[in-house]
Amino acid sequence: ASPVSGTSKPLFLCSPFVEAALVKGNFKPIVMLPKYVEVNEWVASNIFDFYQNVNMFYGVITECCTQESCPTMCAGSSLNYTWINQDRKSVQLPAPTYIDFVMTWVQNLLDDDTIFPTKAGRDFPQNFPSTIKHVYRQLLRVFAHIYYAHYHQILHLRSEPHFNSLFAHFLAFGREYELLDIKDLKGAPNAPVSVGPLWERWKEMGTLEG
Amino acid sequence: QPPPGKPADYVYFDRTTAGFSEDAVQRAKAAQLKLQHYYKVAVDSAIERNTRRVDMERKLAADTMMPDDRKQRQLLQLGKKETAFLRLRRTKLGLEDFRTVKVIGKGAFGEVRLVQKTDTGKIYAMKTLKKEEMLKKDQLAHVRAERDVLAESDSPWVVQLYYSFQDPMYLYLIMEFLPGGDLMTMLIKYDTFSEDVTRFYIAECVLAIEAVHKLGFIHRDIKPDNILIDKDGHIKLSDFGLSTGFHKQHDASYYQRLLDSANGVVSPTAAAQAGRNSVMVDPIHLTMTSKDQIATWKANRRKLAYSTVGTPDYIAPEIFRQQGYGKECDWWSLGAIMFECLVGYPPFCSESTHETYQKIMHWQYHLVFPDDVHLSREAEDLIRRLITSVDRRMNVEQIRAHPFFYGVDWQTIRHIDAPFVPHLRSITDTSYFPTDELDQVPEEPQGADTSGANKDLAFLGYTFKRFTLNSNAF
Ligand SMILES: Nc1ncnc2c1ncn2[C@@H]1O[C@H](COP(=O)(O)OP(=O)(O)OP(=O)(O)O)[C@@H](O)[C@H]1O
Numbered sequence: 208a209s210p211v212s213g214t215s216k217p218l219f220l221c222s223p224f225v226e227a228a229l230v231k232g233n234f235k236p237i238v239m240l241p242k243y244v245e246v247n248e249w250v251a252s253n254i255f256d257f258y259q260n261v262n263m264f265y266g267v268i269t270e271c272c273t274q275e276s277c278p279t280m281c282a283g284s285s286l287n288y289t290w291i292n293q294d295r296k297s298v299q300l301p302a303p304t305y306i307d308f309v310m311t312w313v314q315n316l317l318d319d320d321t322i323f324p325t326k327a328g329r330d331f332p333q334n335f336p337s338t339i340k341h342v343y344r345q346l347l348r349v350f351a352h353i354y355y356a357h358y359h360q361i362l363h364l365r366s367e368p369h370f371n372s373l374f375a376h377f378l379a380f381g382r383e384y385e386l387l388d389i390k391d392l393k394g395a396p397n398a399p400v401s402v403g404p405l406w407e408r409w410k411e412m413g414t415l416e417g
Numbered sequence: 418q419p420p421p422g423k424p425a426d427y428v429y430f431d432r433t434t435a436g437f438s439e440d441a442v443q444r445a446k447a448a449q450l451k452l453q454h455y456y457k458v459a460v461d462s463a464i465e466r467n468t469r470r471v472d473m474e475r476k477l478a479a480d481t482m483m484p485d486d487r488k489q490r491q492l493l494q495l496g497k498k499e500t501a502f503l504r505l506r507r508t509k510l511g512l513e514d515f516r517t518v519k520v521i522g523k524g525a526f527g528e529v530r531l532v533q534k535t536d537t538g539k540i541y542a543m544k545t546l547k548k549e550e551m552l553k554k555d556q557l558a559h560v561r562a563e564r565d566v567l568a569e570s571d572s573p574w575v576v577q578l579y580y581s582f583q584d585p586m587y588l589y590l591i592m593e594f595l596p597g598g599d600l601m602t603m604l605i606k607y608d609t610f611s612e613d614v615t616r617f618y619i620a621e622c623v624l625a626i627e628a629v630h631k632l633g634f635i636h637r638d639i640k641p642d643n644i645l646i647d648k649d650g651h652i653k654l655s656d657f658g659l660s661t662g663f664h665k666q667h668d669a670s671y672y673q674r675l676l677d678s679a680n681g682v683v684s685p686t687a688a689a690q691a692g693r694n695s696v697m698v699d700p701i702h703l704t705m706t707s708k709d710q711i712a713t714w715k716a717n718r719r720k721l722a723y724s725t726v727g728t729p730d731y732i733a734p735e736i737f738r739q740q741g742y743g744k745e746c747d748w749w750s751l752g753a754i755m756f757e758c759l760v761g762y763p764p765f766c767s768e769s770t771h772e773t774y775q776k777i778m779h780w781q782y783h784l785v786f787p788d789d790v791h792l793s794r795e796a797e798d799l800i801r802r803l804i805t806s807v808d809r810r811m812n813v814e815q816i817r818a819h820p821f822f823y824g825v826d827w828q829t830i831r832h833i834d835a836p837f838v839p840h841l842r843s844i845t846d847t848s849y850f851p852t853d854e855l856d857q858v859p860e861e862p863q864g865a866d867t868s869g870a871n872k873d874l875a876f877l878g879y880t881f882k883r884f885t886l887n888s889n890a891f
Contacts, residue, residue: 216426218428218430220426221426221427221428222423222424222426222427222428223427224428224430229452229453229456230456236460236463236464237456237459237460237463241463241466241467241470241499242470242496243470243492243493243495243496243499244496244499244500244503245496245500248500248503248504249503251503251504251507252503252504252506252507255506255507256455260451260452260455263448263451263452264448266444266448267441267444267445267448268441270437270438270440270441271436271437271441317507318509323507324504325504325507325508325509326536327501327504327536327537328536359430360437362430362432363432363433363434363436363437364434364437364441364442364445365432365445365449366445366448366449369448369449369452369453372452372456373452
């Protein structure tokens, strides 16, 4: 679907799209934990925003992500993510179904006051860090799928500076709070994540820190 | 081949939205704007947060008297506030998060209640707006846009809006509670003010209106009911553009219809029903210098404030004409309010809104200063330079320089002692509100969804409050 001329590189790694950014410069100032602020609250607040924002962009291309176009939750030519169902079995799902499951699951967590407390005086649960890691990992998969399967649509809609910045911010944030596992971003040698090399490119460009 | 000067992996991509639905294109645009706004706010808040911390650290460092453990506590306290504010961003509020203490006011679209947030015990004013009565849907969107900008204002002259949510019946606005009541209630109580007292309120209004204009807004509906009194006796303008933006009754066409069909019919419902069977009557013109008439007007004043018609008493003539208007219209309203402060009733008050409207349109004949009230030359002159045609009306610089304001220190007026400072016995004291007149109004809005099932996703994560260090919000 992508009219790439003379190169087999994915579009998002090609100039000028790889350089496109809404937010220029380093994400450090908006990623860093503000002094005296509680870390769980800061992480919760940011994950909440990442969820809203990625959901918003998925909403834009949702009509292009169908059972037919994306029968699997793919993020590379040999990589399909599997969903663990209620019987603890790995199942292949069409990407729209998979993403809907992710979004619904995260929304329910966000709405649960015992996990993401909003009432004054209520604390975060003990296992909050591990919950957040799970959420981060699933949102990363949604990004990975959009980059791999829908980047040309992002380009048609002239949204690549926005989407790139959102993803770069997401990566920088994940790095800072040890939510991002580089293995998850790069995938296995026999099943690489297509978007993986973006990490190196953005580091070279200075968008992300080493 | 990459073009000269371009990297080897440079590619061309022909963009087209041909394969997309109209909806997707719209959503893409909206997403771009929202993300842009998101990062702008993220950067601004990071800067502001940092400034607050550095300011506090510097202040504490300079304080050689304070023991270190107290300094440490203050810094932790700041961290707590910042943390609480972050939490608020994720908080979805609903009616069930608030407890009504008392009904304190009534407006065109609903009531204003003194409420307490159940988990924090903090006090707010909650304004309910009945959606059904807000009529035009598209105007709601317009109102929302205005409110979003307004919510970002930190002006001490504007009532702070903290949060808003909705259920199928109502839109709810959670605002700071101003315990001193409003200028209308004060005028009902005192009849008139001395020139000194008037100077204070009008001068503060000048600054408040100027602040609103600087935010890029025209209030259009400044009246004593919208001028609220804070705990120190200083004024703030009540949230505008919120309801005023869609006050259908203030539309020029509405007044036109009223004028055309009613011809003396008093109530707008009667006007609407009048239709072709309407009986033409000659309106009886009463002169308002008669004390009886003024008394009648005063007795009906609050009723008028509660009705959906609203009072046109303070509205500039150009608003009624179809040809558009600018911020000058707010200075006309101020002139009418100043007249009322000194004389006891607004300059064009009449038996019916229709008649008031007529008088405003022909203000040249109807702006009369009664013989039995003494006004200084400066006061009368200022009023005459506000209640006048647009091209002759004074602008803010001219107003500030007018001799009536001689001696006013515009920089410090908000910090000097106000002429009337409310005596409050508690944070929930409502003695400055006509609560006994409002005992018919139910504790909870009728037909509201109290189940909490209807928390609105459109407002999810949206707070209207910019964090301020001394803010008591939430
Ligand atoms: N934040 C507040 N604190 C205290 N009292 C308030 C507050 N907001 C409103 N009130 C009281 O409620 C009354 C009615 O409120 P308001 O004028 O905002 O409603 P309205 O008439 O519907 O608005 P509009 O000006 O759009 O017609 C005010 O005159 C005032 O007495």
